[in-house]
Amino acid sequence: MNVTIREVAREAGVAVSTVSLVLNRKGRVSRETERKVLEAIEKLHYHPQRSARGLVTRHSGNLGFILSSDHFSNAEPFYTKIFLGTEFEARSHDYYVLLTTIGEQFQEKEIPRFLLEKNVDGVILAGTVPARIIEYIKERGLPCVLIDYLPPSGNYSAILIDNADGIRQAVTHLIEKGHRDLVFVGGDSQHPGMRERRDAFCRTMAEHGLAADAGRICAEALLSGAQEGFDAALQVITNKVKVTAFVAANDALASGILRACRDHKLRIPEDVAITGFDDVETAITARPTLTTLHVPKEEMGALAVRLLSQIIAGTASAGTKILVPVRLVCREST
Amino acid sequence: MNVTIREVAREAGVAVSTVSLVLNRKGRVSRETERKVLEAIEKLHYHPQRSARGLVTRHSGNLGFILSSDHFSNAEPFYTKIFLGTEFEARSHDYYVLLTTIGEQFQEKEIPRFLLEKNVDGVILAGTVPARIIEYIKERGLPCVLIDYLPPSGNYSAILIDNADGIRQAVTHLIEKGHRDLVFVGGDSQHPGMRERRDAFCRTMAEHGLAADAGRICAEALLSGAQEGFDAALQVITNKVKVTAFVAANDALASGILRACRDHKLRIPEDVAITGFDDVETAITARPTLTTLHVPKEEMGALAVRLLSQIIAGTASAGTKILVPVRLVCREST
DNA sequence: TTGAAAGCGCTAACAC
């Protein structure tokens, strides 16, 4: 049989409520009594049972993590690392993280179980998720934090990447290396982050008095994978646009660009330099290795948990946004 | 306020116990009563609360997923996909999956919380995990299923890859293509699966009357990454061992071999053919793309959940092992 | 076949 709070109370010679008080640090317990209780807990290897506690406090002790399924089914390391970060941080807040994926077009019957069963105290949403699910959560008054995505409207709490500063760093770096003819390759302009990266490119180029006309911006692709990068670079090259450096909106695009350049016997970085964004595995397995912007993925997950648990506890207000800095990592491609 | 079973009972005009009976399909409820209850549930959007249920049934409704931290901190897609498979399957069994990672050298204070708090009804362990943690789980009589790992002793339930058959397929395929001089590159011989792959190589070679002496087996590396593959291939090439095909124990090793061959101006597959194992992203992003053995990762996760829930329910016996077939996927490298 | 009632282990009023 399991050891319960009653047995601890008996062992320590106090009432169950006293044990509960020391367990929850709700003060007003004498030092001596506390010591006795703590000893009894230690001796009996007691651990409070979550379901019993949850029943009365109406807190599950769980956080939900919702991810759009196509992000995760590709097992994108980007999101895997964010998730990992939440898991790790959640331990120190004594939360469990329940992960679930959700389809792009979100049907009612697809509502995550933990929402239906009210089995979470708060929710983290990573990447682009359907607007409907965010509304659903908001309607129910469930605290939530978004990661790397902010819907067009509504004032949500979020952990965001400093995209503008990242691209600024990349462009400045290239300019310092003597490059003047840059081309930006972006993807999925539906994602606000992608748009920020593109806009930052234009702005930074303008600040340096360099041209960033339409011919130097490839950002039509709906996807943002290696194939799209390859295609975009190919087009730039065959169109004979003068280019000495590519600024890619992420590492996958950059690796595609890399391949296209290699196929055209362009030496990297001598003939063409390339920068990526995100710093996922691709960036270091690529040949040459990729100069890119390091995004602290685990840390973003951790920040989300920390913010969410503060919102739940009422020590932070819903609507708080945290902008995470990125850092240029110089490798062989520039 | 939340909808409770009481309100459903009132709405349906029956007792709470009756509602509970239809909820748990414990029979003996008239069709008419059942219909009324179901209607009330539907109307009120009732969902039983897990903690209340768990308190009395002594089941948490959770499954634990334990992964050695170095597998996951690399965000290895292999394990990510397995985890994803468990998550997906768990839904249909109405379980939640709690993920945790654990260090190689497992200290007592590192025991997963869900074990301490008895917050899981069963545990899945993926990849190589410390023997101590497996014992700990067994001692507590907690049902568990291992994935892709079977400790030297003890009769555990497990989902295993048919490594021997996989390597046999690869070797046979190469022989059919006319290759006679094969070299096997393995890693981490501590892992039983890796040893199986190596042994299968020797056996299959012998069956075809081909040499598989020590010079044709590189399996000392403790790690099994691209760097180790690169080093092993380099040594083979510089030692002037006659080789027309490499059989790698996984895709990472294979991609390292690929690079080494390219660096030495060996054409693939004309001069040298290469096969991998696992079929992770690497296999399709590599140039040329990699012929490899497809391991159904998501399916393995699903199988683990299915087996585990059967063991919990008592409809499968602990100690059951499931051997998952693999399939050769031919790409450009052979 | 259905209902009444006793807990599951815990927290939180409220007494003392």
Next chain:
DNA sequence: GTGTTAGCGCTTTCAA
């Protein structure tokens, strides 16, 4: 400061 006690929402005897 500490103890008594009433539930939290559910399942499960046990009677009817």
